[in-house]
Amino acid sequence: MGGSSWRAFDNEYVATASAYAPGVVWLRKYLTVTEQQALVARCRAIMDGPAGGYVPTVRGGGRMRVRMVCLGRHWNPLTYRYEPTRADHDNAPVPPVPDDFAALAARIAADAGFTFRPDICLINWYGPEGRMGLHQDKDESRASLEAGLPVVSISIGDTARFLFGGLRRRDPVEPILLESGDGFVFGGPARLRYHGVSRIVPGTAPPELGIEGRFNLTFRQY
Numbered sequence: 001m002g003g004s005s006w007r008a009f010d011n012e013y014v015a016t017a018s019a020y021a022p023g024v025v026w027l028r029k030y031l032t033v034t035e036q037q038a039l040v041a042r043c044r045a046i047m048d049g050p051a052g053g054y055v056p057t058v059r060g061g062g063r064m065r066v067r068m069v070c071l072g073r074h075w076n077p078l079t080y081r082y083e084p085t086r087a088d089h090d091n092a093p094v095p096p097v098p099d100d101f102a103a104l105a106a107r108i109a110a111d112a113g114f115t116f117r118p119d120i121c122l123i124n125w126y127g128p129e130g131r132m133g134l135h136q137d138k139d140e141s142r143a144s145l146e147a148g149l150p151v152v153s154i155s156i157g158d159t160a161r162f163l164f165g166g167l168r169r170r171d172p173v174e175p176i177l178l179e180s181g182d183g184f185v186f187g188g189p190a191r192l193r194y195h196g197v198s199r200i201v202p203g204t205a206p207p208e209l210g211i212e213g214r215f216n217l218t219f220r221q222y
């Protein structure tokens with residue numbers, strides 16, 4: 001990663017990119033509305049297509065509050081392992097991460113100071129009642145985690161109240177309002193910080209997207 005030197009930039013696409021904390025960069029309004037519209041169409045097609053999104057059941061029997069589809073590798077919510085097929089659901093094989101998705105995530109990571117070749121993308125759809133409990137993303141390879149390769153998150157649609165905590169579950173959490181078009185990157189010393197989504201704020205998506213709810217894409221390198 002780029003250590004403590006963060007690339008500062010300001011162009012027509014990027015309103016602000018701020019080093020939020022060591023290893024954490026919030027790229028607000030990173031994507032134009034046109035780029036967001038294109039992503040909505042792609043995510044809808046994947047979510048509603050063959051072997052599309054489903055509501056996973058996690059260890060212990062609870063149902064998640066999102067619809068999920070994985071690209072590159074399937075994250076099995078019963079075993080917390082990545083797999084080539086959806087063994088917890090329909091055994092469908094997992095399609096690769098599209099090249100343009102991977103390129104976008106790599107560009108966001110580079111703008112945050114990280115070199116990154118993502119090979120996993122989880123797409124989650126949050127309806128008005130969608131949320132996600134506090135957790136760590138720690139099921140990637142040991143080499144990836146030890147190198148602090150980042151998680152790159154892209155938010156599209158309604159605003160989410162994203163909770164960002166520390167390295168221990170009991171550490172205080174900070175609410176961050178992730179809006180449509182925002183990128184959020186956490187790697188390096190922040191790679192294992194707890195995070196979750198406490199609520200979706202209905203009616204906040206840009207009207208041009210024609211969307212009620214939120215897509216979140218998280219990219220990782222296994």
Ligand code: SIN
Binds near residue numbers: 162218
């Ligand atoms: C996740 O942690 O996998 C999703 C986070 C988000 O929806 O912003």
Ligand code: MN
Binds near residue numbers: 135136137195218
């Ligand atoms: Mn996560």
